[in-house]
Amino acid sequence: DAGVTQSPTHLIKTRGQQVTLRCSPKSGHDTVSWYQQALGQGPQFIFQYYEEEERQRGNFPDRFSGHQFPNYSSELNVNALLLGDSALYLCASSGGSGGTQETQYFGPGTRLLVL
Amino acid sequence: GDSVTQMEGPVTLSEEAFLTINCTYTATGYPSLFWYVQYPGEGLQLLLKATKADDKGSNKGFEATYRKETTSFHLEKGSVQVSDSAVYFCALSLYIPTFGRGTSLIVHP
Numbered sequence: 001d002a003g004v005t006q007s008p009t010h011l012i013k014t015r016g017q018q019v020t021l022r023c024s025p026k027s028g029h030d031t032v033s034w035y036q037q038a039l040g041q042g043p044q045f046i047f048q049y050y051e052e053e054e055r056q057r058g059n060f061p062d063r064f065s066g067h068q069f070p071n072y073s074s075e076l077n078v079n080a081l082l083l084g085d086s087a088l089y090l091c092a093s094s095g096g097s098g099g100t101q102e103t104q105y106f107g108p109g110t111r112l113l114v115l
Numbered sequence: 116g117d118s119v120t121q122m123e124g125p126v127t128l129s130e131e132a133f134l135t136i137n138c139t140y141t142a143t144g145y146p147s148l149f150w151y152v153q154y155p156g157e158g159l160q161l162l163l164k165a166t167k168a169d170d171k172g173s174n175k176g177f178e179a180t181y182r183k184e185t186t187s188f189h190l191e192k193g194s195v196q197v198s199d200s201a202v203y204f205c206a207l208s209l210y211i212p213t214f215g216r217g218t219s220l221i222v223h224p
Contacts (some may be wrong), residue, residue, distance in 0.1 A: 004158070017150055033212070040148075042119075042204050042214035044158070062125045090158055102147050106158040 002027065004093050012113045013081050020112045021076040025093030031055075031101060032074040034066060035090040037109070043090055049074050050095070067082035072096075076114075086114045117142045121205050121215035128148035128195055128222050136190040136218045138179075146209035148172075148181055148188040153202045153217070162190075162203070195222045 005024045013019050025032050031050045035043035044051035049068035068074045072093075079087055088111050092104035122137040140148065147166045151159040163172030168183035177192045188205060200222045205215040 030147075035212075040216075042206075042216045043212075044214075045156060045212050054212055092159075103164065104212070106157040106160070108150075108156075 004091055004105050004112050006089075006091050006107040008110060010111045010113075011110070012115065014115050015081055015083060017081050017114075018079045019081060019112060020079065021078075021089050021091075021112075022073065023034070023091030023093075023107060024073045025091075026105045028097045029052070029093035029105070030072050030096035031094045032068060033094070033104060034074070035092065036060070036075045036085075037088040037090055043053045058081070066096065081114045083114050086112060088112075117146070117207060117209060117211070117213045119205050119213055119215035120151070121203075124202075124217075124219035126218060126220050128179055128220070130197055130222055130224050131194045132222075134190070134192040134195045134199075134220065136203055136205075137222070138188045138190065138215060140186050140188065140205075140207050141185075142207055142209050143158050144209050146207040147181070148179070148210065149206040150177070150179055150188070150190050151204040152207060153204065157199070159204065165175075197222045197224055 023108045029110040034046040037043045047057040052068045088109040091107045092107045094104045095101045117174035118141045144200045150162040164172040165172040171180045173207045177200045
């Protein structure tokens, strides 16, 4: 049983560019949440997707957007990248037949560096 | 808003020592509480959880009790191993998941 997978593992972009990160949830899960983890900090909740719609959102600007596909996989898009967007981006899945909504399983993350 | 406060690290212990990592929270309701562990270069793994007051979560020798009166969820382990070296995150889930800043644990042989 594959856990949560994310791609790519590492990414380097320049200021002003756009980036797309991808996540496949754990088998049986139908909810995907995205987090930003700056170096030395705890994860900060960006948003959560369920039934292909954004269900909850943290305190992040509209430059951060997402999408969930019918197979429950998800993308995180960040436009007009800033140096401060450099972080580890974590995807977590939950819910569905595979678990409860509040117990999340995390992927290994995508490390984004903005130059 | 909701918040989680953890003791600052790093916490440095010798193998077989007793571990306590303090965690307190602020929330408008009655959240579920979690401890996650992050090993170097990896994502977060759920270590244990408690969903209501006085519940005790436990896993791999780690324990934490949901204390509503003190709004705390301290993590304890009776005898740590070198392999327990990692960063530990306390978190709550009510409306939006909220994590603490993490506490680094270093265990020496």
